Amino acid sequence: MDFRDSPEEAAFRERLRDWLGGVAGKYPTSGDEYWARQGEWHAELYRAGFFGLSWPKEYGGQELPPVYDVILDEELAIAGSPPRPSLGYLIQGLGHHASPELCRRFLPGMIDGSQRWCQGFSEPGAGSDLASLTTTATPDGDDYVIHGHKIWTSYSDVADWCLVLARTDPEAPRHKGISAFVLSMKQPGVEQRPLEMMSGVTTEFGQVLFDGARVPADQMVGAPGEGWKLAMTVVGHEREPSTLGYAARYGKLVRQLAARTEGVIPDDLAWAAVQAEMLRLHVRRRLSEQLDGVTHGPQGSLDKLLMTWVDQSVGHAALAVAGTGDQEMFGSYLYSRAQSVMGGTSQIQKNIIAARILGLGA
Amino acid sequence: MDVRLTSEQRQLRDAAAKLADELGPGSVLDLADSKRRTRLEDAVSGTGFRELRSDGASGVEVALVAQEFARGLVDVPFLGPVLADDLQGRLDGDTGLWTVADTGIAIDAAGCDRVLRLDGTELFAGPVGDAVAGADLTRLAAAAGGPWESRGDISDGHRDRWRALALTATCADLVGVARGAQRLAVEYAKVRAQYGNTIGSYQAVGHLLAESEALIEGSISVLWHAAWAVDELDPPEALRAARIAKIYTARAARTVCETAVQVHGGIGNTWECLAHVYLRRALVSTELFPVRLEEAGLGLS
Numbered sequence A: 001m002d003f004r005d006s007p008e009e010a011a012f013r014e015r016l017r018d019w020l021g022g023v024a025g026k027y028p029t030s031g032d033e034y035w036a037r038q039g040e041w042h043a044e045l046y047r048a049g050f051f052g053l054s055w056p057k058e059y060g061g062q063e064l065p066p067v068y069d070v071i072l073d074e075e076l077a078i079a080g081s082p083p084r085p086s087l088g089y090l091i092q093g094l095g096h097h098a099s100p101e102l103c104r105r106f107l108p109g110m111i112d113g114s115q116r117w118c119q120g121f122s123e124p125g126a127g128s129d130l131a132s133l134t135t136t137a138t139p140d141g142d143d144y145v146i147h148g149h150k151i152w153t154s155y156s157d158v159a160d161w162c163l164v165l166a167r168t169d170p171e172a173p174r175h176k177g178i179s180a181f182v183l184s185m186k187q188p189g190v191e192q193r194p195l196e197m198m199s200g201v202t203t204e205f206g207q208v209l210f211d212g213a214r215v216p217a218d219q220m221v222g223a224p225g226e227g228w229k230l231a232m233t234v235v236g237h238e239r240e241p242s243t244l245g246y247a248a249r250y251g252k253l254v255r256q257l258a259a260r261t262e263g264v265i266p267d268d269l270a271w272a273a274v275q276a277e278m279l280r281l282h283v284r285r286r287l288s289e290q291l292d293g294v295t296h297g298p299q300g301s302l303d304k305l306l307m308t309w310v311d312q313s314v315g316h317a318a319l320a321v322a323g324t325g326d327q328e329m330f331g332s333y334l335y336s337r338a339q340s341v342m343g344g345t346s347q348i349q350k351n352i353i354a355a356r357i358l359g360l361g362a
Numbered sequence B: 001m002d003v004r005l006t007s008e009q010r011q012l013r014d015a016a017a018k019l020a021d022e023l024g025p026g027s028v029l030d031l032a033d034s035k036r037r038t039r040l041e042d043a044v045s046g047t048g049f050r051e052l053r054s055d056g057a058s059g060v061e062v063a064l065v066a067q068e069f070a071r072g073l074v075d076v077p078f079l080g081p082v083l084a085d086d087l088q089g090r091l092d093g094d095t096g097l098w099t100v101a102d103t104g105i106a107i108d109a110a111g112c113d114r115v116l117r118l119d120g121t122e123l124f125a126g127p128v129g130d131a132v133a134g135a136d137l138t139r140l141a142a143a144a145g146g147p148w149e150s151r152g153d154i155s156d157g158h159r160d161r162w163r164a165l166a167l168t169a170t171c172a173d174l175v176g177v178a179r180g181a182q183r184l185a186v187e188y189a190k191v192r193a194q195y196g197n198t199i200g201s202y203q204a205v206g207h208l209l210a211e212s213e214a215l216i217e218g219s220i221s222v223l224w225h226a227a228w229a230v231d232e233l234d235p236p237e238a239l240r241a242a243r244i245a246k247i248y249t250a251r252a253a254r255t256v257c258e259t260a261v262q263v264h265g266g267i268g269n270t271w272e273c274l275a276h277v278y279l280r281r282a283l284v285s286t287e288l289f290p291v292r293l294e295e296a297g298l299g300l301s
């Protein structure tokens, strides 16, 4: 057991730190400006050799152990740089389920940041109950034609591509009639409507309406009817703190808040500090388990729940210290409310833990 | 960084778990079974677990044993003797069982003859006095009022490391207790039926137990770091790691144990249900070498 960096890890951290010193302050870290320039940031990180660390070399990654992602996240937070774009779950989804041709075609652009992606799963009538989705994909010659309505689609305004779930077989049982596609967002029949978050940010996510958008049949990911499997891979990875890249930011926020307090640290902040430290260590433990080839199934729900608690307790600490008048801190409080909804709500995580980890079936 | 247990550590943990499962009290009635306790005492004293530190074992190993013993509600001393062993090592020709004193009370003192106390860096030895009534049904507290004889000084570093070890060992106890209570509650939720279904199938119950499970996972992560830090970081840093772990694991364990009581309904509030035995042990481990929430804020800004 060693919580310290190995010599290779320390050297990597050093190089990264130097590089980050040179780009300090160049990119906004929050609000609309952050989202507007996230693509540029992604590409710059990649060009410098600091993105795609744990992903396959074949597609532009470096195949380093996943603990390098932790170092990246930590140093980004320490330097006050924006977090790395969270794409791990889409990459895992395609990597596990797409044909080698599709992987070769799409993963490099996804990893190097030259093409932007969004995830079109949720619909107005199908959120937690994703399998009830009603967007349809109907074969027409060599294409499928898509009709439907997606919502809460992060980055939909800037995305070139969407990993979309649609029903291809209305007769099949709900989970079996769904297929996944890689669909171009830049084509007729795709309309993007911005949504404003409660924080006032308007570029984070949107609604996407498909009205006869065409997708070539060879851009189906996996076989017809196998979209649900892909969805489960994607949401599984979306629930690991290690792929979310937020963990390190909580410690940073806590220290910023502490710097603003005079005298005794308020209880809310002290408790947030303890939890942020817990999460930092938890991520290390989980990533170390991956060195044994352990892939996290339902365990990801435990991690997501822990991360949500930490995020929201840091949010409460921000309120306790900075109140509602400070834009940045109030923004981080408001954003923390989304953590218990996105990627599956806390209630859904608890359902999964209760049923699949504890065996408390209905 | 590689935060995995070694295979030797896993073996040690499994050995401690097996002993606890076989000879620990499986029910409240078992607590009064002196034959079982004597067998447990013989087994524990034969393992060398109490002399882990003078055998060169790390904080992680002490924590692994402490955790499994708490999970199995082991009701013969471990924490006290292992902390005494860290302070003075094995004494030639001494056959007595030693424990340590925290705030004037000899902790975990059942069957112990002698107690060690630190005053600054000076070490004092004295007799173990009469039992003191306490909440914990598995570990006994006793008076430690002297007379004291000086055993000389230990270094500042040793003193701080010892304190980090003491805190960490109580954290391990808390994690173990939480795991034991959670297990009890989950098993009960699978068999107790109301309205024609097992209670675990209701979200109101399932969600409580899911929250407990997440708290336990977080607790394990902070505990491992604190336990590793005992020997691998500078004493002040080791102490800081231990304080953070103590605050997190204490809050988590109390919630998990209270949830276990709740999930048992009326039965959970009776003396015969083991849930309160876990809760009591958790509360006492929280009070041993206590850490206040404010202390987590120290060194933040």
Ligand SMILES: Cc1cc2nc3c(=O)[nH]c(=O)nc-3n(C[C@H](O)[C@H](O)[C@H](O)COP(=O)(O)OP(=O)(O)OC[C@H]3O[C@@H](n4cnc5c(N)ncnc54)[C@H](O)[C@@H]3O)c2cc1C
Binding pocket: A118, A119, A120, A121, A122, A123, A124, A126, A127, A128, A129, A151, A152, A153, A154, A155, A205, A338, A341, A342, A343, A344, A345, A346, A347, A348, A351, B203
């Ligand atoms: C910031 C943000 C970004 C997002 N990004 C994306 C994205 O990029 N792509 C995408 O596809 N989606 C995205 N989402 C959508 C997100 O996945 C859904 O909002 C989420 O799954 C919940 O679905 P819903 O909003 O329809 O709520 P509902 O499912 O209607 O839930 C409402 C409430 O009921 C509870 N509930 C529902 N079912 C159950 C049940 N079975 N048991 C107990 N409680 C239940 C929920 O916990 C919740 O509290 C994003 C959401 C947010 C907030």
